[in-house]
Amino acid sequence: MKIDFANLTKAYLEHKDAIDIAMSDVVSSSRFIMGKEVQDLEMQLQQYTGAKHAITCASGTDALILAMMALDIKPGDEIITSPFTFIASAETIAFLGAVPVFVDIDESTYNIDVNRIEEKITEKTKAIMPISLYGQVADMDAVNALAKKYDLAVIEDGAQSFGATYKGKQSCNLSTIGCTSFFPAKPLGCFGDGGAVFTNDEALSDKIKSIRVHGQTERYIHKYIGIGGRLDTLQAAILIEKLKYYDNDVARRQKVAKKYNEHLINHTTIPFVEEYNTSVWAQYSIRIKDRNGVQLKLKEKGIPTAVHYPKPLHLQECFEYLEYKQGDFPVSENVSNEIMSLPMNPYLSDQEIQYITKELKELL
Incomplete structure (x- = not known):
């Protein structure tokens, strides 16, 4: 697949x-x-x-x-x-x-x-x-x-x-x-x-x-x-x-996220949404310790992933003049080392979600 x-x-x-x-x-x-x-x-x-x-x-x-x-x-x-x-x-x-x-960010919401x-x-x-x-x-x-x-x-x-x-x-x-x-x-x-x-x-x-x-x-x-x-x-x-169809697309994205949650809740750090919020799930991002290894093995199975974001802004070369250093924002730095986004769109089928999560769980 x-x-x-x-x-x-x-x-x-x-x-x-x-x-x-x-x-x-x-x-x-x-x-x-x-x-x-x-x-x-x-x-x-x-x-x-x-x-x-x-x-x-x-x-x-x-x-x-x-x-x-x-x-x-x-x-x-x-x-x-x-x-x-x-x-x-x-x-x-x-x-x-x-x-x-x-x-720095909140470790639960990443905001x-x-x-x-x-x-x-x-x-x-x-x-x-x-x-x-x-x-x-x-x-x-x-x-x-x-x-x-x-x-x-x-x-x-x-x-x-x-x-x-x-x-x-x-x-x-x-x-x-x-x-x-x-x-x-x-x-x-x-x-x-x-x-x-x-x-x-x-x-x-x-x-x-x-x-x-x-x-x-x-x-x-x-x-x-x-x-x-x-x-x-x-x-x-x-x-x-x-x-015209956006509310339906959002509902479908939320359905995909719910199914991901059901499959992964006992296996990894799933996204947290505050009870007073709804999310449009621009990304479905989880935390992985061996991210590079997991990404490579999922790619071999036809499952694309992405990292949003691999390096926090205070450590980017273009912001060196601000004189921040490693350790200034530990939550952001830790999350950036572990965060990984799974496929997210309104068209993912139950079969595809099951395949993605099955292959992922075998690597966790």
């Missing part, structure tokens, strides 16, 4: 006719930039999340940049975030000349340890960026309470958690600004790069929209320094079609 890790082909084929028509309509109209589908998608994203404003953009990375630019993040400002994540979270902070200040944030707040701190890792939202009530106490903004990096809920409320509508990614392998993915920014603040929304098109307030009139960060109309059209 050969397993597909994300099964993007099946994701397309399941709704091929509708997606093909939507793409053809855009091509025929030649509305490639800021076509009607972009505004339609933004309205639907607002309805889905409950956020008053949704602004689509070119990628999840651009979403973070737009959020920070709208908040007037300047060189030397500090933003508190996690070292256990994809590099874009901290990279965008550094890109704007600000300083990523890392806080930022909210009990360690306050000690890192200084007079230079301007925002907290909790990351909703693997599809589960961080403890936003605790983060928001600290932000209110110290007059800070909160940017939820929801690149992996669009569609997840926290205490009944949608990810990306939980703080000052929420950001997400529509990278193809995300739970809701387009056919290239794409992202979105969410806020309930009208002034921030207007500013983000302007920064997204080179700081324009009207054609060739520029109020802000901006970027070219628009979402292509083709990607918007694809997302409109996929959003």
